Amino acid sequence: MMNENIFNIDYCLLNMKKEKPVTNIHFRMMVNVMSVVKNIRNIRKEIIRSKVKEGSHVLDYGCGPGFSTIPAAKIVGSLGVIYALDIHPFAIEIIEKKIKKHGLTNVKPILTGNGTGLPDESIDVVLLFNVIFMIEDQEKLIDELYRVLKIGGIISVVNNGLGSKFKNRQVAEESLTELFCKNNRFVLSEEVKDNLNFTKQIHHP
Numbered sequence: 001m002m003n004e005n006i007f008n009i010d011y012c013l014l015n016m017k018k019e020k021p022v023t024n025i026h027f028r029m030m031v032n033v034m035s036v037v038k039n040i041r042n043i044r045k046e047i048i049r050s051k052v053k054e055g056s057h058v059l060d061y062g063c064g065p066g067f068s069t070i071p072a073a074k075i076v077g078s079l080g081v082i083y084a085l086d087i088h089p090f091a092i093e094i095i096e097k098k099i100k101k102h103g104l105t106n107v108k109p110i111l112t113g114n115g116t117g118l119p120d121e122s123i124d125v126v127l128l129f130n131v132i133f134m135i136e137d138q139e140k141l142i143d144e145l146y147r148v149l150k151i152g153g154i155i156s157v158v159n160n161g162l163g164s165k166f167k168n169r170q171v172a173e174e175s176l177t178e179l180f181c182k183n184n185r186f187v188l189s190e191e192v193k194d195n196l197n198f199t200k201q202i203h204h205p
Contacts, residue, residue: 041160044071046129049195050156055079056124059116059148061141062086062131065094072127073107083118085110114141118148129158138179146185149200154189155180157196 047068052058056076060069063084073082084095084107092109099107110116114137126145135141145155157176173196180186180198189199 043068043129044075045193046156046158046195047072047075047127049192050125050127050197051154052076052125052127057081057083057122059083059085059118059123059126059145061116061126061128061145062134063095064088064091066091066098068127068129069095069107070098070102070104073102073104076106078106080106082107083110083116083123084108085112085116087111087113114144116144116148120147121150121153123148124150124153126153126155127158128155130160132157132159132176139182142180142185146200151200151202153200155186155198155200157198158194159196160194 052072052075054075054077057080058072058076060066060072060082063069063086066084069082069084073080076082084092086092086095086109089111092111095107095109098104099109110118114135126149132138132141149155157180159176173191176196177188181188185201186198187201188196190197
């Protein structure tokens with residue numbers, strides 16, 4: 001059972017009616033694969049390259065079992081907050097257990113899909129780690145992330161895990177740049193190792 005600490009639960013449950021998570025079996029299989037990939041990644045460095053720092057307000061979108069959530073929470077410290085978002089209830093249950101295990105008070109789980117329920121311009125960094133190519137309506141997601149990011153905020157995309165099965169690296173980077181930079185709302189500000197950092201611009205429709 002997930003408890004009352006889940007952020008904005010009424011909004012999130014309403015939003016979930018429009019989107020459907022994978023089955024529990026499928027999710028467990030994905031977690032097993034991600035656990036293997038995790039061993040060849042340096043997730044802490046990926047987070048630091050995303051410009052997450054002490055005091056940051058971070059949205060870990062598609063957080064899964066929290067491989068990035070927990071180290072990010074330790075980086076932002078008591079002055080920061082990590083919103084751990086996933087559409088799958090089992091992912092949120094895992095996050096809740098890890099919060100308790102690590103004694104964290106700065107992680108807020110969100111059970112939802114594209115909609116976040118977060119206030120406008122409230123987020124410094126969005127982590128999109130190995131999730132973007134699993135999203136069906138990518139433009140809708142980017143609309144939402146643009147809304148919640150502060151001006152100058154960063155969406156950091158990493159595609160070195162399950163998502164890399166869908167497209168090769170060059171095609172992935174080209175399509176991501178085209179997707180995020182459409183209408184000049186974001187600019188590719190930095191590419192370091194596996195991180196593509198897109199910075200929010202002032203949008204003039």
